[in-house]
Amino acid sequence: MQTFNFENKMRLLIKPFLILFIFTNPFSVYSQVRPLEKAKQQKGYFVPVIDGDYVHIYDPKGDLFTGPDTKDLKAGEYYPLWQTNDHCFIKGPDKRWHSFGITHPASALGQSRHQGEFASFHAVSDTKTLESSFRQNSWIDKPKVLTPAQRPGEGNSNHAPTIVKQSGLFKMIYGPIPFRMAISKDLFDWKPQGPIQINEKYGRDPSLMVWKDTYYLVYCSGNVVKASTSKDLKNWSEPVEIYKGDVESFQCESPTIVPYDGKFYLFWCLWDTANKNGNGYDERSFVYGSDNPLDFHGSPLLTELATHAPEIFQGEDKQWYISSAQYPNRGVNVARLSWK
16 A cells, blocks of 8 residues: 655645545555456366456546535535445436446545445436547446435434346445345436345445356355346345455455356455444455356456456457446446456
8 A cells, every 4th residue: 555654844835635535536645556457267167358458438427425524524515526436337217328326525634434334326328338438538427326314213324225127126235234126117217225234233335246047146245245036026035255355354245246157256345344544445346257257266366457356247249348436537437358
């Protein structure tokens, strides 16, 4: 991690510029310089590789904070800079691509990094194909969804939405525990449905994979990744541990499973709680391969990718893409992905 050790006089001169820098890209000041995409060829597995540069598709606009108040944020106050975190993508009935995810006013130096994560951002592509909307700052900010006022009886936090379409309805699951569901016909108007019934006391960052008529809900539980399965999004199996980090302080955040060419690939993003510089986050994600989506124990590490809270998805032309929140730019960034 980079640290800033200035003499007292220099601190006074540099501090305003440092604050501006953090607002522009709040994760970068805590980034670790390291080699990227260390592909480790393993027999029978492909290695996902980022092709080219990230495109900064979504830059959050200033907005009123809907509240409730936190230590440093006031309901009804306008904040010019917002930041994102775990997010998802889905194509809507309007033939546009939609992205939803964690958002809150950008944190100033010394403030908690997670204050006010109470609603999901909603960004929409300005064209009808993913390829044509793969352009700088082209996604349009829409009103935030599922604020605390729109979810009476729930806790304030609204984290890491994941969405699938089932029986003509879009169904969103969001965290943290208790995982909850909301439904929508058009991706604009959402109706909370309350908690889903999963036997779990601690979990966050849910992600849905659909495989052979079964829904796999994957989520982070400390330095463990767990999963539960369902045929109908109502009745869920007992959660099982599918992966455990080698280092106790490594939180396996933003896990997602991608099926590709007969194998399954687990992506997860690092949060090292042992790192006391900054907030411990890093734009480092790791990829493991397995024949079984419910067992990545002892699976080979295939690569490390420069991305924070990645989503892996395909466009209409079957081109693969990878997204990254807050890296290398504030908001959401997308790059092409290939398998080699």
